[in-house]
Amino acid sequence: MVAIDINCDMGESFGNYSMGRDVEVMPYITSANVAGGFHAGDPHVMRETVALAEEHGVGIGAHPGLPDMMGFGRRKMDATPREVRDYVVYQLGALTGFAERAGAEVQHVKPHGAMYSMLSESEDHARAVMEAILDVDPNLVYLATDMNIYEIAEEYDELDAVFEGYVDLDYRADRTLIVEKEMTATDPELAADRAVSIANRGEVESVDGTTIDVPADSLCIHGDSPNSVEVLETIHERFEEEGIELKRLDELVASSARS
Template sequence: MTARSIDLNCDMGESYGPWVMGDDLNVLPHVTSANIACGFHGGDPAIARKTVAAALAQGVALGAHPGLNDLPGFGRRNIPITPQEAYDITVYQVGALAGVAASQGARLHHVKAHGALYNMAAKSAPLAEAIARAVRDVDAGLVFYGLAGSALVRAAEDVGLITASEVFADRSYQADGTLTPRGQPGAMIETLEASIAQVLRMVQEGKVRSADGQDVTVRADTLCIHGDQPGAVTFARGIRAALADAGIAIRTMQRQA
């Protein structure tokens, strides 16, 4: 199971006011898709405008990155919500970023849920279905990014969206294919060498080694590099170079018209 091409995505636009998160401008040249915060977990209107402009200048595909309404917790705290609430906050945030893109003569390419919303929906079919329906109802041509093998991908396929199964360069995995929770030891992969080894195996073999030593099958359409991690630029540059050296093309999936 060898992937001939893969998309490189990065979470961006998560600064707000005087608070700076990530090194977006220096990461952008090394990725093909940007997941831009919509103001709930991070970002603000000015940051969204600037991040969209910077991504367009680099030819990077624009994505909305909706999260829980939890700015103090950066959207990474598990806050219970109903499927209807998940639908509503997704429509609201995707619509907002679509408007920012339109103001600069552009369209959104994809949607990827953020943080706790992403992880909760990866395991919950009702939440996943609500998020997928929301994306479809805003723009059925959008590509839906979701954790490989999860309820997110299945729900998006069920409502007719193009899906991109996502794998992670800087996170470890559990035996069920979910990500190791950030609060647990070993959740983050902190060395470039270990990250490259994991990435190449996921892309070339369709497998990842879980934290307890099991091989887990994954589909790798798009690879996430977290923009808020230390050394994000070094990781993005090094991983892209390693993929190129292995003969793997770097490109985005096409959205529907």
């Protein structure tokens, strides 16, 4: 049976600011990327998000970003690889503390926004993040959107890496994503078609009609999209029809290791 993970960015509220639809979305996903307090999130939101994930049996992952709440971690910063490594260790350590307090474990790491872009553009920064993960826990999974970063992660024998695809964003023919400034509603049936295509065939259609390879074992859904719950419900229905199983990242990696 084909199995795949669904991940979503979570815990991005902070103070009086409410972001995303965590409570509504959490029942439909298998892995949660939890903000570490730099681009979004705060200690109280981290605690609540970890508890919500545990309640629904969702795998917990760190979603580290650059220290830029005003720009939501999406603005470039002139940070050295050493500094980025420290940022990741710091945020991963904070989330690990809350996870341990709840009797849970952190399973993966997925960089956010401009930090992710830095990794895509600089091998030194990408390696700094891999080394930060290994500094804290070599059993963690690296969740990669960019194939170049994924291939760098694959060079580390002690680090498991999983490639992810997107169904609520469009792809260009070169496999880069088209990211708009604001999330708009996604056609649930189109998203479900893409999800099934990636799960079964590792491919998706780009905006110009070209079929491109997206060999993903995890699908990212944006929880702040206006109709994210409807999209997730439709994907679940289609997966049930197609016999596609949902598994957390740690379960997928464990299954792969056994095979």
